[in-house]
Amino acid sequence: MAHNKPVSEIRVEREVRLSSPPAVLWPLLSNTNRLNRSLGLPENDVSRSGAYERAVRARVLGLTVSWREAPFEYVAGRYYALRREFDNGPLARFEGGLRLEPDGAGTRAVMSAVVAARKPFPRALARVFAEKAASDLARLFRTIDAAVLPSGECGCLPRTASPSNEVLLGARAQALRASGANAAAAERLIAHLRSAPDDEVSRFRPFERADRWGLPRLQVLGACLHAVKAGLLDLSWEIMCPNCGAAPESVGALAGLRKTSHCDGCKISYGVGFDESVELRFSVHPSVRAATAGVFCAGSPAHSPQAVAQVPLSPGQARDIELDLGARSYRVRGLCEKCSVLLAPRADAPSELSVNLSDSAKPRELFFKPGAVRLRLSAGESELARVEAESWREAGATAALVTSLNEFRSLFSSEVLAPGLEIGVKRLALLFTDLKGSTAMYERVGDATAYGVVRDHFDYLTAIVSARRGAVVKTIGDAVMAVFGSGADAVEAALDMQERIAELDAKLSPRAPVVLKIGVHEGAAIAINAGGVLDYFGTTANVAARVQNESAGGDVVISDSLRGDPSIREVLDRRAPSEESFESALKGLAGTHRLWRLRPRAVK
Numbered sequence: 001m002a003h004n005k006p007v008s009e010i011r012v013e014r015e016v017r018l019s020s021p022p023a024v025l026w027p028l029l030s031n032t033n034r035l036n037r038s039l040g041l042p043e044n045d046v047s048r049s050g051a052y053e054r055a056v057r058a059r060v061l062g063l064t065v066s067w068r069e070a071p072f073e074y075v076a077g078r079y080y081a082l083r084r085e086f087d088n089g090p091l092a093r094f095e096g097g098l099r100l101e102p103d104g105a106g107t108r109a110v111m112s113a114v115v116a117a118r119k120p121f122p123r124a125l126a127r128v129f130a131e132k133a134a135s136d137l138a139r140l141f142r143t144i145d146a147a148v149l150p151s152g153e154c155g156c157l158p159r160t161a162s163p164s165n166e167v168l169l170g171a172r173a174q175a176l177r178a179s180g181a182n183a184a185a186a187e188r189l190i191a192h193l194r195s196a197p198d199d200e201v202s203r204f205r206p207f208e209r210a211d212r213w214g215l216p217r218l219q220v221l222g223a224c225l226h227a228v229k230a231g232l233l234d235l236s237w238e239i240m241c242p243n244c245g246a247a248p249e250s251v252g253a254l255a256g257l258r259k260t261s262h263c264d265g266c267k268i269s270y271g272v273g274f275d276e277s278v279e280l281r282f283s284v285h286p287s288v289r290a291a292t293a294g295v296f297c298a299g300s301p302a303h304s305p306q307a308v309a310q311v312p313l314s315p316g317q318a319r320d321i322e323l324d325l326g327a328r329s330y331r332v333r334g335l336c337e338k339c340s341v342l343l344a345p346r347a348d349a350p351s352e353l354s355v356n357l358s359d360s361a362k363p364r365e366l367f368f369k370p371g372a373v374r375l376r377l378s379a380g381e382s383e384l385a386r387v388e389a390e391s392w393r394e395a396g397a398t399a400a401l402v403t404s405l406n407e408f409r410s411l412f413s414s415e416v417l418a419p420g421l422e423i424g425v426k427r428l429a430l431l432f433t434d435l436k437g438s439t440a441m442y443e444r445v446g447d448a449t450a451y452g453v454v455r456d457h458f459d460y461l462t463a464i465v466s467a468r469r470g471a472v473v474k475t476i477g478d479a480v481m482a483v484f485g486s487g488a489d490a491v492e493a494a495l496d497m498q499e500r501i502a503e504l505d506a507k508l509s510p511r512a513p514v515v516l517k518i519g520v521h522e523g524a525a526i527a528i529n530a531g532g533v534l535d536y537f538g539t540t541a542n543v544a545a546r547v548q549n550e551s552a553g554g555d556v557v558i559s560d561s562l563r564g565d566p567s568i569r570e571v572l573d574r575r576a577p578s579e580e581s582f583e584s585a586l587k588g589l590a591g592t593h594r595l596w597r598l599r600p601r602a603v604k
């Protein structure tokens, strides 16, 4: 082996002045995965070696070169640094870095590289190699700077977008346009699939796209769901590691989910939860475009977009980093210790914080003053520390949310869990309705007419549930069970149902007017496959059904815990139903329960 041969070191530094600010350029200039691909560097064959270190092999000029790559160190908008130790080939080591500094309205980008070549590899040749790499990158940086929009969108760099099959894309785009999907979202999506880089059309997150495009998240999600039906997209459910945020497992249908999953990197097994670990993503259909999301830089910050900073720590070492934190929450994670501390914004909080990731008495929550923050990170053992924006995980289209949308349930009615599998959902809202006095109605108007009334009333309820971003789970006799991702949406839907009952009665006239009983409750539940339907069971479902029993008709009954939620308070303040509290012993449940009877203002 060539390990012991002496090396000669070359240092290169290059400065580029760019017209866009660091915050806009950072996601593009730190995406070394895409930059390397554009530069024509070979695809990497990556395996694990030690905690978060990668062993990488690549074919270079007909030769297989292997190296170990430590996790990048970086602070978003400011700098990154990488280090590769080669096992073979002419180089022993490569260290690269980029520093971004504000320069008026633009950016001063300083690249640096240290190349350690093994003798007898000529020093002059090593210098040529380093200088060329710096020139190539500088050229790409200028190309990006010339093309980037304030939104962060950037045209394609050479070699980063595979061509699309225009005939198929055109035909399927027409099918999407005819599907009833939101037109603006559909057009934006079609343009995206035609020309965005491969890594942005592979396993992309619909809500991230929506935020980038300035379109409502559910409209873009809806367009993506219709695009799957039109053959433009494939969907996948990514099962995300709670520690590192990577998706070590992915299934093409909910039926492929299992109760637990495993992350090789973090060496942990974890329970799969519907709203925490399972996220819907989309990829361009391979017949429309053969996009590949290959690895061209194993440690690239692009692989962990949730992190605004990543710092490896040696045992006992303390590192100070300066970073720009907005007025939102962040989490400092120790990936090795699998621990975290929440950072919450507060105007009167300090701008200097210290987090020791191995201190068992470490606080669960710290406050910071939004703006430039100096953070001291330390750990007793080797650690990989990350600062993550909490909003990144919140931008996931979780299985809990997606399966509570009527659009999803009607387009993908076969998307259910494997029989017998139970998956936890931390929070969802269930709404139950029933028709008051339906037995008497059947006797009065006859079975055929009564059945027509019941069916029309189902249509009325389904339309309201759908408009309030919920889904009808099932009907039980004359009763409806609906699910919502948010309790506020469920309460709004319930109030809509009662306030607009005259619309239904007009449609039912002269057959029979109806009186609706409605109950809403929110909490944790278990998702299951009940006879081919994605259903929910558990205490929350029981309570919601019992709460509905307490409805007298024309009113909406909600649980006290639901009413205490600030988002519900906002709905009640705005819609101002009369509110009356009462205690009730709910059938089959222990103790008495405090409930609230809401009477919409519009109802007599």
Ligand SMILES: [Zn+2]
Pocket: 241, 242, 243, 244, 245, 246, 263, 264, 265, 266, 267
């Ligand atoms: Zn992990």
